[in-house]
Amino acid sequence: MNAAQSSSSGRPQPNDVEELARLLPQPMEFDLPAGRHLHYKDILMQQIDHDRDATAPHATAPPAPSLRRRLLRPVVLVPAASLALAGTLVLTLTGGAGNTPASSLESTPRAVTALHRIADASLKTDVTPVKDSQYVYIRSLVQENTGTFTGPVKLGKSHKSERWMSQDPIPVTVVGWTRDTGKDAQMAGEDLPIEVGVPDGSDSSGAEAPGFDRPTYRWLASLPTDPGELLKLLAAHSQVGEHESKDQAVFEMIGDILSTNLMPAQNAAAFYRAMAEIPGVREVPDAVDTAGRHGIGITREDDSSASRDVWIFDKHSLTLLGARWYLKKPGEASALAGSAAILQSGVVDQHGMVPEKDGDNSAAG
Template sequence: MNDRTSGPERAEREEMARLLPAPAERDLPPGRHLHHKDTLMRLIDQDGDRATARPRLLRPAVLLPAAGLALGGVLLTTLAVTGQDSAPAPSAAGTGSAATAPRGAAVLLDRIASVASKSGEQKPNGDQFVYVRTLTAENEGMFDGPVKLTEPREREVWMTQESGPVTDEGLIHQDGSYIPITVGVPDGEKPVGYPAGLSRPTYTWLASLPTDPDALLRRLATEITTDQDARDTPAEDRDPDRDAFDTIGELLRETVMPPRTASALYRAAARIPGVTEDPDAVDAAGRHGIGVARDDTRAGWRTAWIFDPTTLEYLGERSYLIRDTSMGRKGTLINRSAVLERAVVDALRERPSAGKPSTTT
């Protein structure tokens, strides 16, 4: 296992190791399974037999625990970034320690929630697909080494809106290739599809979530802890606040969101401790916006959702290091994305037309 700590943190860790019995070796900063199962399953099947991909592929690189390694072996991760080498250093405000987000972030999220509740609604039926076009760049470096960024590239996804369970979830188009999003099936086992839910958030499932922020946080916590990845993570390695923030961010990224649900998610985020403002965040398309951010102090990075400063419309996401790690120096970008278009379409590979409703940012 590679040690990502340095300086005082390393000295403290070595002293603890000397005084305490050696812990069971782990290969992952805690609680990260939920964000990396999707990438792992895609890469397993790129080996040969099956084309398995999951839609959420924009998380920073970490090592996979032994339980995850049993699923498929090597994990390489995709990171979304721009061609820039670094991001502004985190603000002095740091991570809040109150029971909810600091007042500035809470006020901003309340404004964003109000705008989201009044946005136009695109309501797909079960025979249609949610289409989302984004701009990303990827890390081609080793998962435990310095970030090596590609040029920004376009990515399209089509996600079925069937309630499920389904084994054929949709399609990804990237780098000139179409990659089916299918559920991997071990040899000799019966296919078991994914129902609509946290791992496959259809419009209908999103609309079924509670709109009371506290009830919504409790529902998400239940969904997270019943997810297979969470079950594979020891309780002592979990961070409910981090998981809630990351899960909301994932739900915002490649979905068409019911307005009431979007509003509730933003109001719920305002109740997560440690959420702050990131005053000038830039997405993968170069658009400047205002960020809603939270630090993962254990992993050493900050993740920010980016919103248009005038319309408060969601633009994308970025992550950058808040301290020196094996991935790079403090301020290094490790994740950036930009949502360019969302729509409801009738078939795989169909793109929004002038005669059909779509949202272009």
């Protein structure tokens, strides 16, 4: 920069700005669907507040909920260019040495007994194997928080959410498709890709292979069915958020996997028995999903946790009905931040198709 182009105050002049703009590379252009800007603005503002609180004298940063991907919950769809920024923010917000130690809470006998009953019931489920070329279909009724992260919880109206998750055994950048109905009039009924685009070091394109972040039927079938071995594997791969224990992270991870995938009966039973071995699980005698169905709830919460999940099961068949999730700020009671009811699941040959009935491979419309 030419020093003669700057004022005596040291502030850049218009010519300086124009020169810098000319030298910088042109920014990438992409279209972000309406409403998605707010999500990333919230994440960015949360990080700014976190940094500011950390540097302020005697500041105590409030616990932040884990930002791990919630598969049962609404998916934020963005192009790869913006995912790179989002991935950096998520790693900053959920990683680090601020994690609480493993919980010393004791599980309630009722919760452990209920989980073993649920595991026994799942062994009686007739699950049709899913082919690599097919899609796992999940239709849910979802109610979510429409408020900002730092503001009060504001529940929006319930809407239908459909997912078609790819079972392709090779790394892919489009891991599935989603369609929300009754949520956003601008995108009502539109099928949108669920994309990944942040390179993980194994593939320069950012394509994701089957694994913990992208569980497929074949991959899930390869997991150990011994609950203890499975629990060790889950603990080794769980992402622990700030103010969250390893036990809490594994509990939430198991719930997310069970609620959004199809797997052999013996693998599902192993997941439920592994959940029963996590310290601190407890039963909620009467929990209600978004569709108003009452069931048995299984939950867990560390004292320092800023979020809590409740997984809801039918009181008679013990099948998974859905979930409720709560947020808790320091000095405040937990607030319901969203819920989901699983209405249908099955297998189809193409995304956009709907199974005729649960587990049926034939698709209509």
